[in-house]
Amino acid sequence: NAGVMQNPRHLVRRRGQEARLRCSPMKGHSHVYWYRQLPEEGLKFMVYLQKENIIDESGMPKERFSAEFPKEGPSILRIQQVVRGDSAAYFCASSSTLAGGQETQYFGPGTRLLVL
């Protein structure tokens, strides 16, 4: 059973470009979470999705950021018009049930975004 997969692992963008980060959850998992880790900071929750639904986006910046988890395919975190402050490691996690219960969240290796 493959773990959570994220690609690309490293992404370099110039200011103003778009960044698309992909996350394939573990097989059988229907809950996806995105977290961001800024340099020297802890991981911060961004958004929680189930298939075709955004459940909680309270951690998402109001502008330029969006996320989706379509019926088919990976979850996508999209950052439009990137700025240098978006440089961070973005981690995706998945769980098979609501994470507050018995299930842990399994994390992917992350995508490290560098904005020049």
Added chain:
Amino acid sequence: KQEVTQIPAALSVPEGENLVLNCSFTDSAIYNLQWFRQDPGKGLTSLLLIQSSQREQTSGRLNASLDKSSGRSTLYIAASQPGDSATYLCARGGSEKLVFGKGTKLTVNP
């Protein structure tokens, strides 16, 4: 506001020493408490998950305890090894998201 604090921020010990990492949280209405390990440039590896109804969990040389009343968790590492060098993160589990501390960077010197 839900906050998770980890102290110390960094710790350096000689090989073989037993050590304790501390984690405190402000909201006692937690669902679970998780400890993760993060190696430089890598993702997170789940070490131990303590449900809110539990007091501790053990895995090999690791033991994690949870005291909801005081809002504290500890990770005990026995007989530390250089391979234990990493950043250790604790995370408070709510109904959905995890709230992380900033981590303790552990260095075990041979």
